[in-house]
Amino acid sequence: MAQTGDPPEPAGPTGVTSVTSAKATRGADSRGEPKRSQASHATPPQVSGGARRRGGVRRTGDARRASGSQPVVLDGSDLSELFEVGRAAGLDLVGATRAAAWGHTRTQLERRRNLGLNADMAFTYKNPPRSTDATRVVKGAATLIVGARSYLQTDDAPPDPSIEVAAQVARYATADHYGQLAASLERVAEALRARGARAVVVLDRNDIVDREAAWRCGIGWYGKNSLLLAPGFGSWIVLGSVVTNARLNPDTAPVPTPVGDHCGTCRRCVDACPTGAIVADGVIDAGRCLSWLLQARGGFPVEHRVALGDRIYGCDDCQTACPPNRAVELRARRLESSDDVGSGPHRSIASPGRWMDAMELLNLDDEALLDRVGRWYIADRNPDLVRRNLLIVIANSAPADNASVRSVLEQFDSGADPMLSEHATWALNRLDDRIGSTIGSTIGAGSGTTTDQTTTMESDPPPATTRAP
Numbered sequence: 001m002a003q004t005g006d007p008p009e010p011a012g013p014t015g016v017t018s019v020t021s022a023k024a025t026r027g028a029d030s031r032g033e034p035k036r037s038q039a040s041h042a043t044p045p046q047v048s049g050g051a052r053r054r055g056g057v058r059r060t061g062d063a064r065r066a067s068g069s070q071p072v073v074l075d076g077s078d079l080s081e082l083f084e085v086g087r088a089a090g091l092d093l094v095g096a097t098r099a100a101a102w103g104h105t106r107t108q109l110e111r112r113r114n115l116g117l118n119a120d121m122a123f124t125y126k127n128p129p130r131s132t133d134a135t136r137v138v139k140g141a142a143t144l145i146v147g148a149r150s151y152l153q154t155d156d157a158p159p160d161p162s163i164e165v166a167a168q169v170a171r172y173a174t175a176d177h178y179g180q181l182a183a184s185l186e187r188v189a190e191a192l193r194a195r196g197a198r199a200v201v202v203l204d205r206n207d208i209v210d211r212e213a214a215w216r217c218g219i220g221w222y223g224k225n226s227l228l229l230a231p232g233f234g235s236w237i238v239l240g241s242v243v244t245n246a247r248l249n250p251d252t253a254p255v256p257t258p259v260g261d262h263c264g265t266c267r268r269c270v271d272a273c274p275t276g277a278i279v280a281d282g283v284i285d286a287g288r289c290l291s292w293l294l295q296a297r298g299g300f301p302v303e304h305r306v307a308l309g310d311r312i313y314g315c316d317d318c319q320t321a322c323p324p325n326r327a328v329e330l331r332a333r334r335l336e337s338s339d340d341v342g343s344g345p346h347r348s349i350a351s352p353g354r355w356m357d358a359m360e361l362l363n364l365d366d367e368a369l370l371d372r373v374g375r376w377y378i379a380d381r382n383p384d385l386v387r388r389n390l391l392i393v394i395a396n397s398a399p400a401d402n403a404s405v406r407s408v409l410e411q412f413d414s415g416a417d418p419m420l421s422e423h424a425t426w427a428l429n430r431l432d433d434r435i436g437s438t439i440g441s442t443i444g445a446g447s448g449t450t451t452d453q454t455t456t457m458e459s460d461p462p463p464a465t466t467r468a469p
């Protein structure tokens with residue numbers, strides 16, 4: 001069983017184990033932000049991960065209770081105890097850092113917003129000074145205790161063959177991983193409150209930039225796909241924090257060392273992105289990212305409809321292409337087959353809800369459809385945005401000559417909603433084009449040419465619409 005604090009390191013994607021990235025060369029700023037130059041493989045002292053132990057929590061800490069204006073002070077032993085609470089409650093990794101205004105992150109948000117890279121997303125972009133300063137969450141915030149929960153899935157089963165048109169859900173959305181993470185962090189917050197501190201759980205909202213908190217705790221490194229990868233867990237983790245006014249004792253609970261870059265010269269995620277949304281190392285153009293476009297209001301950009309493929313919610317391509325992620329998956333499968341479930345990310349989650357029946361969903365009424373996609377972020381809870389996505393998935397994946405599929409699309413084509421009608425028109429044209437491509441390929445193959453128009457279409461912009469919208 002792995003000891004806490006020593007999750008195994010993944011092999012560097014290129015065999016490079018100590019690399020100074022563009023980001024890593026950025027030194028400490030005037031606010032004393034940590035340097036990103038430490039390309040250390042050593043697990044930082046404040047991170048605790050690996051095996052999740054169950055059972056009671058030893059009360060070994062001697063945190064001073066808050067009395068009047070006296071702040072709660074956390075020694076190293078108190079932190080260990082709080083980490084233990086988190087692990088017992090289901091966290092795979094937990095770390096701590098001091099709360100501070102993150103000048104660099106604020107600048108990044110403002111810069112990317114000015115460049116329009118946030119598309120029309122609000123989230124952390126809405127108020128960068130607020131989402132980069134934990135004292136806006138808790139008055140007098142001094143510490144962040146950050147937790148990560150793995151959502152690695154080792155069972156990547158193909159869709160049930162009885163589903164005529166299978167729509168794919170990204171792995172993070174197949175179960176309530178955020179809810180489970182929040183519940184685990186809440187146990188840590190309760191333990192802090194029991195010591196007299198204020199403590200609030202934040203995750204995946206506008207409050208703070210979750211990854212920066214985790215990076216500062218030494219939980220992982222920033223990948224070129226912008227995701228945070230934890231040694232031994234990869235990027236299959238969701239992140240959240242407990243913001244508290246309890247202070248770290250600088251002598252016994254030193255600030256951790258961030259994990260150095262492990263990407264090296266690898267660029268697999270950049271190359272794998274179907275829309276070229278990774279526009280610079282660690283920078284995503286949300287206006288091209290399928291994960292955002294599936295959630296955004298309005299029409300789905302025509303130029304990215306073919307690239308959407310069969311995705312109905314979220315996109316995992318820049319993660320499945322990632323060598324450290326693959327290594328983590330392989331290792332987890334090996335552990336499963338050897339019954340050694342005591343170490344590493346061993347949560348064996350079959351993929352419930354990873355594949356959905358697109359035709360069935362499209363036939364549901366508003367209430368039933370929203371019920372089926374329950375936890376997903378859908379702007380204004382507007383079910384037509386889900387239908388919009390389904391129409392594209394069907395256009396890309398349904399058997400092109402299936403009469404019943406066409407008849408459903410024709411109903412939307414002539415329906416009252418202009419957005420859905422336009423997407424249905426596009427879908428019917430796409431089916432026509434796919435039939436044309438198949439015939440073209442067959443003729444090409446028969447005449448000895450190497451034309452493969454179907455393949456080309458998967459990466460090229462869609463053909464011009466020939467049907468009147």
Ligand code: B12
Nearest residue numbers: 023105124170205209210227228238239281282291314315
């Ligand atoms: C907005 C948002 C999105 C947007 C934009 C994503 C983006 N990259 O900005 C959209 C909708 C596209 C999105 C998609 C996804 N998201 Co999202 N999203 C968020 C949210 C709400 C805010 C992120 C944010 O503030 N971005 C702003 C920029 C400034 O932050 P950043 O990208 O981290 O920027 C840092 C790096 O650029 C780095 N950096 C700076 N210089 C350099 C230089 C180099 C060389 C490098 C490598 C890095 C680097 O420093 C910056 C910060 O200081 C967070 C939750 C939260 N409250 O934080 C979840 C969050 C980031 N999302 C998450 C997830 C799971 C996803 C998806 C995987 C879901 C899916 N399967 O579809 C995809 C992944 C797409 C991708 N490649 O990013 C997780 C990520 C967990 C992880 N392991 O990193 C988060 C943290 C939610 C959570 N609490 O767990 N998301």
Ligand code: SF4
Nearest residue numbers: 273289290315317318
């Ligand atoms: S989530 Fe998909 S579209 Fe977005 S950056 Fe990753 S691979 Fe590209």
Ligand code: SF4
Nearest residue numbers: 223224263266269322
């Ligand atoms: S695929 Fe991307 S995130 Fe993964 S190691 Fe390579 S460059 Fe880093």
